[in-house]
Amino acid sequence: MFGINRIIRFESNYSFMDYRKLFFVVSLIFILISIFLLSFRGLNLGIDFKGGTLIEVNTINSDIGELRSILSPKFNDVTLQEFGDSNTIIIRLQNESNNESIQTINKVKLLISDKVSEFRRSEFVGPTISSELLWKGLQAIIFALIAILIYIWLRFEWQFGFGAVVALAHDVIFTLGVLSLFSIDFSLSSIAAVLTIAGYSINDSVVIFDRIRENLRKYKKLELPDLFNISINNTLSRTVMTSLTTLIALICLYFFGGEVIKPFAFAMIIGVLIGTYSSIFIAVPTLLLFKFRPQEEDNKLI
Amino acid sequence: MKNYPLWKTTLVIIVVLSGIIFSIPSIVYKEESGNWFFDNKVNLGLDLQGGSYLLLEVKTEVLFKEELDNISDSLRLIARNFQTNISDIKAEKDQIQIRVTHTDNIEQIRKEFLNNYRNVSVVINNNTIKIIINDLFKKSIQESAIKQSLEIVRKRIDESGTKEPLIQRAGKNRILLQLPGIKDPERIKELLGTTAKLTFHMVDDDDNISLKANRAPFGKLIVSDYYDANIKYIVEKKARVGGENLIDAKASFDPQQGNAVSFRFDTTGAQKFGKATSSNVGKRFAVILDGVVITAPVINSAITGGSGIITGNFTSQEATDLAVLLRAGALPAPLEIVEERSVGPGLGADSIKAGKIAAILGMLGVCIFMILIYGPFGFIANMSLIVNLFIIIALLGTIGATLTLPGIAGIVLTIGMAVDANVLIFERIKEEFNKNVKIFAGVKNGFDKALSTILDANITTLIAALLLFVFGSGPIKGFAITLSLGIIASMFTAIVFTNFLIYFWLSISNKKEINL
Numbered sequence: 124m125f126g127i128n129r130i131i132r133f134e135s136n137y138s139f140m141d142y143r144k145l146f147f148v149v150s151l152i153f154i155l156i157s158i159f160l161l162s163f164r165g166l167n168l169g170i171d172f173k174g175g176t177l178i179e180v181n182t183i184n185s186d187i188g189e190l191r192s193i194l195s196p197k198f199n200d201v202t203l204q205e206f207g208d209s210n211t212i213i214i215r216l217q218n219e220s221n222n223e224s225i226q227t228i229n230k231v232k233l234l235i236s237d238k239v240s241e242f243r244r245s246e247f248v249g250p251t252i253s254s255e256l257l258w259k260g261l262q263a264i265i266f267a268l269i270a271i272l273i274y275i276w277l278r279f280e281w282q283f284g285f286g287a288v289v290a291l292a293h294d295v296i297f298t299l300g301v302l303s304l305f306s307i308d309f310s311l312s313s314i315a316a317v318l319t320i321a322g323y324s325i326n327d328s329v330v331i332f333d334r335i336r337e338n339l340r341k342y343k344k345l346e347l348p349d350l351f352n353i354s355i356n357n358t359l360s361r362t363v364m365t366s367l368t369t370l371i372a373l374i375c376l377y378f379f380g381g382e383v384i385k386p387f388a389f390a391m392i393i394g395v396l397i398g399t400y401s402s403i404f405i406a407v408p409t410l411l412l413f414k415f416r417p418q419e420e421d422n423k424l425i
Numbered sequence: 426m427k428n429y430p431l432w433k434t435t436l437v438i439i440v441v442l443s444g445i446i447f448s449i450p451s452i453v454y455k456e457e458s459g460n461w462f463f464d465n466k467v468n469l470g471l472d473l474q475g476g477s478y479l480l481l482e483v484k485t486e487v488l489f490k491e492e493l494d495n496i497s498d499s500l501r502l503i504a505r506n507f508q509t510n511i512s513d514i515k516a517e518k519d520q521i522q523i524r525v526t527h528t529d530n531i532e533q534i535r536k537e538f539l540n541n542y543r544n545v546s547v548v549i550n551n552n553t554i555k556i557i558i559n560d561l562f563k564k565s566i567q568e569s570a571i572k573q574s575l576e577i578v579r580k581r582i583d584e585s586g587t588k589e590p591l592i593q594r595a596g597k598n599r600i601l602l603q604l605p606g607i608k609d610p611e612r613i614k615e616l617l618g619t620t621a622k623l624t625f626h627m628v629d630d631d632d633n634i635s636l637k638a639n640r641a642p643f644g645k646l647i648v649s650d651y652y653d654a655n656i657k658y659i660v661e662k663k664a665r666v667g668g669e670n671l672i673d674a675k676a677s678f679d680p681q682q683g684n685a686v687s688f689r690f691d692t693t694g695a696q697k698f699g700k701a702t703s704s705n706v707g708k709r710f711a712v713i714l715d716g717v718v719i720t721a722p723v724i725n726s727a728i729t730g731g732s733g734i735i736t737g738n739f740t741s742q743e744a745t746d747l748a749v750l751l752r753a754g755a756l757p758a759p760l761e762i763v764e765e766r767s768v769g770p771g772l773g774a775d776s777i778k779a780g781k782i783a784a785i786l787g788m789l790g791v792c793i794f795m796i797l798i799y800g801p802f803g804f805i806a807n808m809s810l811i812v813n814l815f816i817i818i819a820l821l822g823t824i825g826a827t828l829t830l831p832g833i834a835g836i837v838l839t840i841g842m843a844v845d846a847n848v849l850i851f852e853r854i855k856e857e858f859n860k861n862v863k864i865f866a867g868v869k870n871g872f873d874k875a876l877s878t879i880l881d882a883n884i885t886t887l888i889a890a891l892l893l894f895v896f897g898s899g900p901i902k903g904f905a906i907t908l909s910l911g912i913i914a915s916m917f918t919a920i921v922f923t924n925f926l927i928y929f930w931l932s933i934s935n936k937k938e939i940n941l
């Protein structure tokens with residue numbers, strides 16, 4: 124059709140395994156950078172996990188500086204930020220006690236009410252809740268990883284599980300590193316993004332693993348690197364297609380889905396890109412650490 | 426379509442049709458119509474329709490403290506009866522330590538005390554008596570406080586005129602409130618932030634020595650004035666009448682004193698109040714609300730009618746709110762707002778609009794791309810995708826799930842990922858065709874070989890989504906729901922509906938060769 128399928132529909136025959144060392148090194152560098160960023164710069168935790176107050180307003184012709192000059196003298200720890208366009212402004216206040224917060228929101232509203240056409244949202248998360256949310260988010264991620272591992276282990280040999288988990292950890296750490304680098308607001312929906320990325324990463328690896336398992340039965344004599352190459356090439360157009368359709372949807376979400384959802388869409392886009400890369404260049408090469416054909420060696424002995 | 430099993434055709438038709446039919450209510454989106462069919466529509470979360478979500482914590486520690494106070498008072502009385510002096514009282518979180526001057530009667534004190542109190546343990550060590558509230562007692566105090574609080578919160582919200590509030594208990598000591606479409610969450614928060622414990626006490630105006638020393642004698646309390654914290658009163662600790670005896674309270678206006686709240690006692694209250702006022706003419710009584718004196722008028726004559734007015738420097742809104750609070754009754758313990766999320770109707774509407782645009786554009790993009798790559802098969806995949814969306818919406822509507830902003834993101838994400846199963850199948854079919862397998866056999870083999878991969882690939886994502894549902898909170902649950910439904914629906918549409926369409930297309934087009 125229209126010739127486009129010729130571009131994407133490669134009857135591909137790439138030797139991915141030849142470059143595995145190069146990609147391992149590249150990935151290792153990126154992971155180290157990510158870990159470095161995460162430990163020294165950290166994630167830009169939003170009020171979900173840090174606690175505090177957030178107020179989003181639409182202003183009538185006043186700019187962020189004007190609001191800042193009103194609020195800054197009255198509150199110790201107040202930050203203002205444009206949100207999407209210059210008329211929409213987010214006001215963040217830090218760490219008061221629960222009781223204070225009720226008055227804080229009210230106080231802010233009174234101070235700027237004549238500059239504001241609409242109070243779009245106000246959020247307050249108390250210190251007990253924010254630590255609970257963080258703990259629950261971590262639990263969700265840990266349990267999901269364990270559950271996915273168990274599933275992979277039941278359906279495949281454990282070596283595949285290992286490969287999938289290495290790739291998954293790679294994807295999650297890398298994505299978190301990017302979120303840290305760009306100071307993307309890390310909120311509840313970021314936990315959702317991380318888990319979905321985990322699901323997607325495994326999904327991508329599983330499809331290739333499925334083919335490897337099938338080919339292991341089909342080509343009994345083939346060297347493992349060649350067999351892996353064939354398997355990746357067999358599934359390559361699927362891998363690319365699915366990533367592209369998912370990216371199309373996510374890019375639409377990023378540009379048109381509204382400001383609130385943007386950090387989620389951003390994290391997902393990074394995750395899908397890196398997940399696609401890692402299933403080919405990390406998950407599969409990791410399998411080379413193991414011997415898959417003990418029976419072959421047995422034959423030789425006989 | 427010969428050889429295509431009848432049951433499969435029937436299944437496809439039933440599922441697809443009901444998917445379309447049951448998504449109609451959500452798509453046309455009317456207000457509640459009372460019609461069971463049209464009320465099966467998707468509920469919008471507070472982040473989309475606008476409204477307030479509040480999480481309140483019942484501060485039960487205060488109750489333990491009150492209980493310890495009671496215990497220490499009655500212990501003091503008992504000790505006095507046994508001619509024993511108390512030299513020191515120390516109250517901690519859930520226990521109280523009392524040191525007595527001599528230990529002769531300590532056993533009798535303990536026995537007498539235990540006659541009055543169960544559910545506490547008493548430990549005697551030399552001249553100290555340690556009283557610990559046990560866990561069972563604590564739990565029962567906590568339980569009844571939360572049940573009562575729920576009741577009172579419900580009354581206050583109803584009185585405030587909020588429509589369709591959702592009020593439920595959350596966890597051990599929290600109350601969750603969802604107030605759709607609320608315009609002024611600040612007022613609600615103020616209503617809930619007030620305990621509204623109203624009591625009437627007699628004022629002791631003679632004891633100036635204690636007042637100066639700022640030390641209340643036994644059985645008395647020092648309370649400050651609401652409007653000027655420097656003004657103090659000595660009042661009897663025991664209230665003569667309390668808010669629980671009120672049957673009505675209304676905002677009113679007094680020509681001399683301005684805004685006021687008029688109230689009426691029930692029979693018991695009226696009797697108690699009548700007795701207190703008739704025997705104390707010329708003295709003052711204090712109206713105490715949440716630990717401060719609002720007003721302390723002189724009793725000019727016995728008040729036996731059981732009604733009266735409370736004046737203070739109220740604004741009319743304050744008077745109205747106080748009346749609401751008094752009608753609804755006092756909270757057993759203070760409530761603290763620990764989480765709030767309020768979304769205005771403007772942002773909600775914008776989010777829906779943006780979500781729709783993103784979904785439609787994403788859909789168009791994916792559909793065009795699929796047709797460019799797979800031609801007629803791409804068209805079939807697109808049909809599947811559309812049916813997939815109908816099924817998601819129909820399921821959301823019929824199970825009564827709530828659609829949130831992350832939920833919309835989940836749907837858009839599903840649009841991108843749902844074609845995956847189709848792609849897996851098409852790629853397998855393509856391989857079969859490349860091996861020069863005949864059309865029908867190639868299609869069949871393609872489906873058979875793709876099946877286990879589709880299951881493996883989707884179940885892993887489903888696991889992540891389910892755990893997100895279990896541990897996620899609020900709007901994130903909405904994401905987990907749409908993603909899970911999307912994955913399940915996409916497996917069905919790919920394995921069953923796409924299969925049906927391909928066979929249908931092949932049988933009517935009579936193709937001998939397909940360039941996939």
